[in-house]
Amino acid sequence: MEEAKAVKLYGMWASSFCMRIEMALKLKGIPYEYVEEDLGNKSQLLLQYNPVHKMVPVLVHDGRSIAESVVILEYIEDTWKDPPFLLPHDPYMRARVRFWAQFSDHALVDHSRAILKFKGEQQQAAIAEFRENLRILEEGIEKEFSGGKPFFNGKTPGLLDLVIGASSCWHKVLDEIAGVKLITRENNPIVCSWLDAFWDLDVVKATFPDHGRLTAYARRVRENALAMSP
Template structure:
C-alpha cells in the first residue's frame, strides 16, 4: 500500500457523501483518480482500505486511506494548505462549522432517510421533524454566518457549504418521488438563497449527477424498502 502515489477517490456516482469529497478536491484544484465502486459487489481494495465500515467514500493519498466524508474534507484542507482554505482560520468558527455539519448529518439526513423509506404516519412525523430541524439549522447558521455572502465561507464555498450542499441535492429527489415540499423559499429565505447560489456554480453543476438519474435510482430503492417493510 505504501508504494502507491497520488490521490484516488473510491466512490459511488449517486452518493452525496462522495460528492462532498469530489467538490472539495475540485475547489482545491487537486488532481485525482476516481474509482467507481459497485456497492453490491465491493472491491477488495475498498474492503482493504475501509475494513471497519466497508463503505464509500475513501480517499487514498500516497497509499494511505482516509474514510468518512467530513473527516476527509478536513484532511484535504489540512494537507493542501496553499490552496483556497475550506475551513475558517478562527478556531471558534472552525468549531461552529463542524457543529452544523454534524447537526445536518445527525438530524436532517436521518429525517430524509425516514421520509424516503417510509410512508404513512412515520413519514408524516419525519417531515415535521425535518421542517423543525431545518428551522433550527437556518436560524443557527444565519446567526453564525450572516455576514458571509453568498456562501457560509464568504465569496467561495468552504467546508460547511460543501458538507451541506452536496447532500442537499437529494432533497429535490425526495420532493420529486414523494410529492412532499421540504423547503419553501418564503419560509426559508436564507437557506433558499444559499442553495441557489451553490447549485448555480459551474463546478457544482459539473459534479452532481442529474436529477432524473437520481430519481430513477431513488424510486427503485424506495420501492424495495417499502416491499421489505411489508414482507
C-alpha cells in the first residue's frame, strides 16, 4: 500500500455521513486521526477547512481539505488505489453507483429526517415516501447489482454499500420513534439480506454507535424540532 500521509477526519459521532468515511478508511487500512466536532460550537479549524457548508465530515489529507461525504469517498478511492476497491472499474457501472448513491441520499435520508422531526400527517407522509423510495431502490439494485454476492459492490462493500448502509443504524432508531417498521423482510427481502451481511462486518461493528446512546440523542433532536414547530 502507498505510504499514508497525515489523514484527519473531522466528524460527529451520530452522523451517518461521517460513519461512511470512517468505514471506508478502515476498509482501506488507512491510518487516520478522528476529531470530534461540537456542531453547536464549531471549531475554527472546521470553519477553515469547510468554509462553504461549515459541516462535517471533512477529510484533511496532507494539509488539504475535502468536504461532502460522497466526494470524500471518491477521493479515498482515487488516492489509495490498492484493494479493496470502493467503485467498480467499468465507467458505466461507476456511474450507476453514483446515481443510486445520490438517489439514496435524497430519497431516503431526507425523508428519514422528516420522520424524525415531524409528527402526525407530516410524519406519516414521510414514512410513505420513504417506503416507496425504498421499493424503487430495491428494484433498481436487484436489476443492476444482483449476482449472488453479499454486497452491491461484490464480495466486499463499496461506495454504495457504505452510503446506504451507514444510515441503517438510524433506521432502527426511527422504527422506535415512529412506532413502525420502515424496512421489513416481507417488503424488502433484498435489502434485508444485504443488511444482514453489512451489519456482520467488523468495520461496521467497530463504527456504529451504541443504539441506546443514538436513540437518546435522536429523541432530543426530535423534542427540539417539535418544540420549534408551529
